[in-house]
Amino acid sequence: MPTGIVTGASRGLGLALVGALADRGWRLVVDARGADALRAATCGLDGVVAIPGDVADPAHRRDLIDAAGERIDLLVNNASVLGPSPQPALAGYPLVELRRVYEANVFAPLALTQLALPRMPDGAVVVNVTSDAAVEAYPGWGGYGSSKAALDQVTAILAAEDPDLRVYSVDPGDMRTQMHQEAFPGEDISDRPPPDDSVPGLLALIDRPPPSGRYRVADLQAAPR
Numbered sequence: 001m002p003t004g005i006v007t008g009a010s011r012g013l014g015l016a017l018v019g020a021l022a023d024r025g026w027r028l029v030v031d032a033r034g035a036d037a038l039r040a041a042t043c044g045l046d047g048v049v050a051i052p053g054d055v056a057d058p059a060h061r062r063d064l065i066d067a068a069g070e071r072i073d074l075l076v077n078n079a080s081v082l083g084p085s086p087q088p089a090l091a092g093y094p095l096v097e098l099r100r101v102y103e104a105n106v107f108a109p110l111a112l113t114q115l116a117l118p119r120m121p122d123g124a125v126v127v128n129v130t131s132d133a134a135v136e137a138y139p140g141w142g143g144y145g146s147s148k149a150a151l152d153q154v155t156a157i158l159a160a161e162d163p164d165l166r167v168y169s170v171d172p173g174d175m176r177t178q179m180h181q182e183a184f185p186g187e188d189i190s191d192r193p194p195p196d197d198s199v200p201g202l203l204a205l206i207d208r209p210p211p212s213g214r215y216r217v218a219d220l221q222a223a224p225r
C-alpha cells in the first residue's frame with residue numbers, strides 16, 4: 001500500500017484530495033491545526049491517520065514523518081496561510097505577519113521535504129501547492145504571492161538537485177474555500193468552483209507523473225490522457 005503525507009486536510013483542497021487518494025487505497029498521514037475539525041473530516045476515511053498540529057512547528061513535522069514510516073511515496077505540501085485579511089499592501093505589510101506567512105508557506109514545506117527525502121524512493125512524488133499569485137503582480141497579494149513565488153523556486157531547484165524524484169508545484173486555480181473567502185472578505189464567491197474540481201489534475205500528477213516542473217490544474221485536466 002503506498003504511503004503519503006498531505007498537509008492541511010481538514011477542509012478545502014486538502015480534504016478533497018485525501019478523500020480521493022483514500023478511495024484509491026493510499027495510506028495517508030494528514031494534519032491541520034484545528035484538531036476537532038481534522039478528526040471530524042477524516043474519521044470516516046480508511047487508512048487515514050490524522051495528526052493535529054501546525055506545519056510551522058518542527059516537532060509536529062517530525063511526528064508526521066514518524067507516523068508515515070520508513071517509506072514515503074508522496075508528500076503534498078498543501079497547508080498554507082493567506083496572512084491578514086484583508087491583505088495589506090506591501091508598503092504597510094506588518095513584517096511579523098509576513099514572517100508567519102513565510103514560515104507556513106515556504107520554510108515548513110521545505111523542512112518537511114528535507115525530513116521526508118531520505119525515506120522517498122526513486123520516482124516518489126513531492127507536490128507543492130502554489131497559486132497564480134506567485135506569478136501575477138496583483139496589488140495587495142505581495143505577502144502571500146511572494147511566499148508562493150519562493151515556494152515555486154524552492155520546488156524547481158529541488159527538482160534540479162534530485163532528478164530521481166518527481167517534484168511539482170501546481171496551481172489548483174480559484175476554488176470556493178475558506179482561504180479564498182478570506183482573500184475576498186465580504187464578497188460573494190459562490191461562482192468559484194469547489195475544490196473537488198481541482199482534484200483530477202492533482203491525481204494526474206500522482207498517477208502518471210510527468211517531468212518535474214510547474215503545472216496548472218487547468219492545463220493538466222485539459223491534456224489528453
Ligand SMILES: NC(=O)c1ccc[n+]([C@@H]2O[C@H](COP(=O)([O-])OP(=O)(O)OC[C@H]3O[C@@H](n4cnc5c(N)ncnc54)[C@H](OP(=O)(O)O)[C@@H]3O)[C@@H](O)[C@H]2O)c1
Pocket residue numbers: 007008009010011012013014031032033034035037053054055056077078079080081104129130131132171172173174175176177178179180195
Ligand atoms: N482557494 C483558492 O482559490 C486557491 C487558489 C490557489 C491556490 N490555493 C492553494 O491551495 C491550497 C489549499 O487551500 P484551500 O483554499 O483549500 O484552503 P482552506 O480551505 O483554507 O484549507 C486550508 C487547510 O490547511 C490547514 N492549515 C492552514 N494552515 C496550516 C498550518 N500552519 N499547519 C497545518 N495546517 C494548516 C487548514 O486547517 P487549520 O486552519 O485548522 O490549520 C485547512 O485544513 C493552499 O496551498 C492554497 O494556497 C488556493
